[in-house]
Amino acid sequence: MRLVLLLTLLYLCHGKPYKPMNIMELMKIHDIMQQDSDGSDADDDDGDYDDDDDYNVIEYNFISDCPFGCQCSRRVVQCSDLGLMSVPRDIPADTIMLDLQNNDITEIKEDDFKKLNNLYALFLVNNRISKIHPKAFQNMGKLRLLYLSYNLLTQIPENMPKNILELRIHDNRISRIRKEAFKGMQSLHVLEMSANPIANSGIEPGAFDDMATLYLRIAEARLTAIPKDLPSSLCELHLDYNKIAKVEVEDFMRYKHLQRLGLGFNHIKFVENGSLAYISKVREIHLDNNKLRNIPPGLNTLKDLQVVYLHANSITSVGVNDFCPTRSKAKKSLLSGISLFANPVKYRQIRPATFRCTSGQRSLQLGNFRRK
Incomplete structure (x- = not known):
């Protein structure tokens, strides 16, 4: 409450x-x-x-x-x-x-x-x-x-x-x-x-020790990487509008209770395989307005994931198992929101089964990629 x-x-x-x-x-x-x-x-x-x-x-x-x-x-x-x-x-x-x-x-x-x-x-x-x-x-x-x-x-x-x-x-x-x-x-x-x-470098080690913070927002700062010493109790972490260039395996090891993650408007080029495994309870991920070329690996293993924003990246292809697990019962919650517009994806080449774990067509935001 x-x-x-x-x-x-x-x-x-x-x-x-x-x-x-x-x-x-x-x-x-x-x-x-x-x-x-x-x-x-x-x-x-x-x-x-x-x-x-x-x-x-x-x-x-x-x-x-x-x-x-x-x-x-x-x-x-x-x-x-x-x-x-x-x-x-x-x-x-x-x-x-x-x-x-x-x-x-x-x-x-x-x-x-x-x-x-x-x-x-x-x-x-x-x-x-x-x-x-x-x-x-x-x-x-x-x-x-x-x-x-x-x-x-x-x-x-x-x-x-x-x-x-x-x-x-x-x-x-x-x-x-x-x-x-x-x-x-x-x-x-x-x-x-x-x-x-x-x-x-401005966050001293131990600055967040013993805190039970649930919501933390450090957007529009000068972060170049995801801080690894934030409160382990976090349910929401928002690091939008920074200069983060990549997501590594050890970045989320502390944040196992995370339900909402905001990394939009950064410089992220890739998400290392296995990075998302530690935030198995996450429900919403914002990775829009970055420099991703591929769908981040591991999204299809997140049983509670409902919303993922990937628009305005450089994604060129979408695999049939990028969002949904191979076994239908492995997904607890259907995906209610996927945004992929403003990417150089040939949308007609995406197989219909790719979005088999979504709640319907209204869950998808595709659109055409237009070069300026």
């Missing part, structure tokens, strides 16, 4: 370009997550209001000591789009969500969040933050969502709360992941680090 909710948050607040978050929508998810974690509806004290109506009425339950220019209701403090150059003072101590996105804040000081021990979500997206004090997040044991994207940070902040579930820090200037960066953060399930100048 918690994974589904976290992925819902990702959908609401995903990637670039910058788009302000809908805090009221996040409040709804927050309530569900609270109920999921403790089995109670702590915020529904009266039990006599309608979600659809009251979530859209920000004036109810108004907080009298709200910082100047901000909007406050139901323990949520919204101070976005105010041109703030620093964190407002006198934020109510019982605040659970603090929205400071789209301002001009340059630094997070030691006492900026002092006494905010109940804070559950902190949004600092789209500021000019280049420095965060090592003690800025002290005593914030209840913090679960921390969004630091679209800032000027050059490193992962020190001493972050250990119970964070989701950290979004994409579109910064981080080039090195230190060994101590995520120390003790065993509850971190979602980590978004895209659009940072991270190279393989």
Whole structure:
């Protein structure tokens, strides 16, 4: 249940370009997550209001000591789009969500969040933050969502709360992941680090030790190979828009729980035979917009695979057993999506039996290859 909710948050607040978050929508998810974690509806004290109506009425339950220019209701403090150059003072101590996105804040000081021990979500997206004090997040044991994207940070902040579930820090200037960066953060399930100048040499050995991360995205970075020291618990790994040139056998040895793999928009020329054997539970593979000349070997051995994107490569032929196993019962799930368009394949030469393990003609995206 918690994974589904976290992925819902990702959908609401995903990637670039910058788009302000809908805090009221996040409040709804927050309530569900609270109920999921403790089995109670702590915020529904009266039990006599309608979600659809009251979530859209920000004036109810108004907080009298709200910082100047901000909007406050139901323990949520919204101070976005105010041109703030620093964190407002006198934020109510019982605040659970603090929205400071789209301002001009340059630094997070030691006492900026002092006494905010109940804070559950902190949004600092789209500021000019280049420095965060090592003690800025002290005593914030209840913090679960921390969004630091679209800032000027050059490193992962020190001493972050250990119970964070989701950290979004994409579109910064981080080039090195230190060994101590995520120390003790065993509850971190979602980590978004895209659009940072991270190279393989910038990831120190042991940087992801003891983490139980389920979703990791390092797209639009400077990776030239698949990192081999990422959390072994990964269910989703997205490394799109990098400079990865090949997939080797040892690349996926750690990631046996992987269900979704994103390697689109790289420079991959070949996938070594046996590389996919370690990710036997994978359901979706993105290898589109690369330089592949052949169908990656081993796709026909993946019993749970449902979707594979191979469009915009240099594939010239498709074999009758490239996607489907020779024994029909060896496949647990039918393929519901195969994309092969924008390849120099002579589609009329593909034998019909090649797609015998698909759910139907609508599962295929072929099309014609046109030279520019």
